[in-house]
Amino acid sequence: MARHSRCALTIAAILFAGACNRGNEPAAPVSTGSARGGALTASIRSEPATFNRFAPNGNQAPVEAVSMLVHAPLVRINRVTGEPEPWLAERWSVSPDGRTFTLVLRGGVTFSDGTPFTSADVAFTFQALYDPTVESSLASGVMVQGKPLQVSTPDPRTVVITMPAPFAPGVAMLDNVPILPKHQLQAALDAKTFAKAWGITTPPGTMAGLGPFVISEYVAGQRMTLTRNLHYWRKDTAGTQLPYLDRLVMEFVSGGQDAEMLRLQAGSVDLMTQADVRPEDIAALRRLRDQGSVQLMEAGIGVDPNTLWFNLTPGNAAVKAKPYLQRAEFRRAISFAIDRDAIANTVYLGAAVPVYGPITPGNKTWYSPSAPTFPHDIARARSLLAGIGLSDRNGDGMLDDATGKPVGFSILAQRGTIRERTATMIQEQLRQIGIAVAVAALDVPALFGRFGAGDYESIYHGFQASALDPAMNLDLWLSGGSAHVWNTGAAAPWEKSMDALMQQQAAAPTLAERQRLLLEAERIFAENLPQIYFVAPRVTVALSRRVGGAVPVLLDPKVLWNADSLFVKH
């Protein structure tokens, strides 16, 4: 009898252990001795519009970057491994049905103003996130199938989160939610002025956070200084309290990437917050690296490449005269006709690889070599085009449709960027198979104006990825999603199939199953090819030689994501 109960206990213990503690302690930085102290300067291309990540205009890159430095989430996604790691929550367990997570918060953590951190702050944060008067644009990223998470706090150190539907990434979603101080913001939420709280003129010392830094100075139009949060909870392996840096200065640099590069070379900034290095800058940077003033680090192959998509919204006026634009064969022909290597070599000077779909080789967990590809094959392109009735009827070298009108379309691209240059190359390459392309270079609001009005034939543009896991990027795949740009109207049957597959994928229990479903969805995507992908750049990051502890990754902010582990090299 005793043996049976011991057996049962062992089995129970194993099961219990299996259900507990998904995720290990975040790898603490290895102590490097006297790393503590010093200041680094980061350039940032635009000023934050607010310090309130939850405000309606709080979803821009500078606000997000600052929020990462000043606040902390319950669970953080390690940008290198892609796995969630305990952050403010030191461990969590999952219910058998996979929908309820019980997180245990770290003890002894206080905000930067000394106030203890409890689960009440977590409850308050979620309350503010989902509050309709706040209209936070962050909320839609913290929902499952359009429904909010349910958060309850049984005691000051426990948070129970229930997902409305099974969601495979699980607590990884919590990386999007910085925990805000209830004691400072509850009043604003009650008075319904939360959206305006913590605006840009808020005095620097009055915003408490759980992140490695606090804002100590803000000079409009020039710079923002962050100093060490003396109450930061994280320590390195030797027990030294992080962050290593005394100060991090963020300089607002307008004038584009040229201006930032100039400052990097002159040594007045140490790193760039948002900018990867452009291919044309690499030559000069290599020279500086050889002189020892700059470090160049490779982060991998970019995960958010630019793409050419066509206006496939049913009934849109712009393409009524050109029914061939709506045919998948036309788009597949283009994909076969384009010489991706030439684009990589010309526009990116060789620092890019061909890609054929939204998941690039840089996304190691989710990229599959069996995903459909489009090798450069002009003959196949021509036969596809002939198959839908497009051929050269009048011998002028350009294709004509059934009514004798020349085949062609316009591409809108953002003026003065690598996108415009790529569109120019596409124009030249398609001219050689007889399609006349006109490139219209516009500024972003004009571009969006035409997109919003549905008044375009095709657009070449790119969107920054916020996560590698496709289940957290459903806006692209699902009809009606904000990144589902090619069709803003009624979904076609193939889109509905893709919707179903991606929803399954987001809920499937094992990684293998999820990858299989994703591959299915990618096949449907390649059959219909609403978006054509050409190349993804190799991401290089340039830092001054003073920056130590940098681990560049493929999601923004590429260097400051682990700002608490950066130190000054001497």
Add this chain to the structure above:
Amino acid sequence: MKLLAGFVLIVLLAPAIAPYEPGRQFPGYQYAPPMPPRLLDAERVHAPFAYALHAVDPIERRYAEDRSRRVNSFAGDAPWFLLGSDAFGRDVLSRVLIGARLSLGIALLSTLFALILGAGIGAAAAHAGGWIDALLMRLADFVIVLPGIYVVLALRGALPLVLSTSQVFAAMVAVLSLVGWPTVARGVRGILIIERQSEYAEAARAVGASAWRLIGRHLLPATRGFLSAQATLLVPAFVMAEATLSFVGLGFAPPTPSWGAMLHDAGAVQIAADAPWLLAPAGAVVLTVFLVHASADRSEPSSAPIFRNQVL
């Protein structure tokens, strides 16, 4: 004057003279340096030729001469870039020549219209005086003060998405002329008001000269100096303005070359330092302005046509 005429002839003949089509991309030859013509090879004289280039390191944009291959025409596969190549491997010389027609055409035509319009309005204001003068000058102030960029943005929104080269040309000339006239008008008006009161003008009026004759024969020549100074200011400004206009949306669609757009692309500091041949359009602009100035300038301060007129 002759130099200017020769220059204009070259510009008009550009399509025949340019070695390559301005849109033709040579893959693998981005940012190639200029290949000046040589005569001697292995101590023998040949017809002018250049050594072919091959890329040593594309990302560092380094090329080396291949002394075993000579390029002596523009017809072969190996390109001969007399002024180097740009970011797409397109011949800079061809683009400067073909772009000259558009850019110079715009700059010179806009300057001409701005001068004519401005002189006309300034003369009318000076002659009419009173509330017409005030109205015209306030209008000039309004145009000066209104940020032109807003006008162009709005204009671009109203125009169809894809414009032909001649449509863009006409639109640019219109916009630049309308932006340029107020300065001219103010200056001309100022000069005419002063001259109108001078002794020889009094004399002419006493003799019974009509208003138009007075303005045309006697007063406007006094503005010649001012107008030529304005011309030398407006021409380069309009060449660059063409680049700004294309930045705000009213520009020539790729791959049509224009000096302003070429300079704008070359404006990145890195590029300008590493590939200075991309600034060739700037050299062309300087040459143009110099020629314009040389033909319009009064060379000696001591020549005095006005003085002579007065005696007659």
Add this chain to the structure above:
Amino acid sequence: MGFLLRRGLAALLLVFAVASGALLLAQLAPGDYAAQFGKTPAQIAADRHRLGLDRPFGQQYAAWLKRSLTLDLGESFQYDQPVAALVRARAANTAVLAVTALIVATAVGIPWGVVTGSRNGAIARMLRALSLLVLSVPPLISSLALLTIAARTGWFPVSGMGGPRHLVVPTLALALPIAAMLERLQSQSIGDALDRPSTTAARARGIPESRVIWRHGWRQSLAPVLAVYGVIVGSLFSGSFAVEIVTSWPGLGLLMQQALMTRDTNLVAGCAVAGAAFLAAGILASDIMLAVTDPRMGIESMS
């Protein structure tokens, strides 16, 4: 006095007219602040409603007009701040840059022009050619050239605003083309003035040449230069636009560009008001200077 009052009123009307024009044009330009990639149509509509962008233009303009009469220029969409405060801070920075550049340009350009316009020796010809060169080089290229030199040598800081040393590169970039412009105008104008019979008469009276040039000729040559001085203030402003962007000088030009690029209409109108006020003041000042220095112009003829 009546002159000042009339012109002051005209300047005010001008500022209003420009701001209205800017608002109208911003409305006509495609796209608006709310419309951005990455938002669902529902979010965009909600933003439009929150910012009041879904009202008809007439209503929006009327509301703006009413507010501006109490000097309330509204709030910026981007920054959630009162426009007036934003504009005031940046305008002060631009003023510092503009005034410094104007002083440098005048101190360099006017004497330059007098020398080239009144003499004909080799030096004068060289100076003339130099000015032509400076004029022909597009300001974008010259500011980039200055920046590269500053970056390579490290003598001067390349960005931002911090102290007098930060002022050097932007001021030079802004002042040099204007100095050349002044030189051209002054040169032509003094050439004309020295041709006049009054000058010959002065020479005949035995006045030394240098006084003829600097006292006599120069005074008479001022009219066309002063007439466009106000416009030079205008080109200072638009030139500072480009220079501020390249050197990250936190001024009005930079703000206006950002406002324009994001279609932040209230801020666009606010910047237009500030810019117009600058320019109107400059034009007024130049007209006053003209009236004062050249009695032939006469205040009456200035209407």
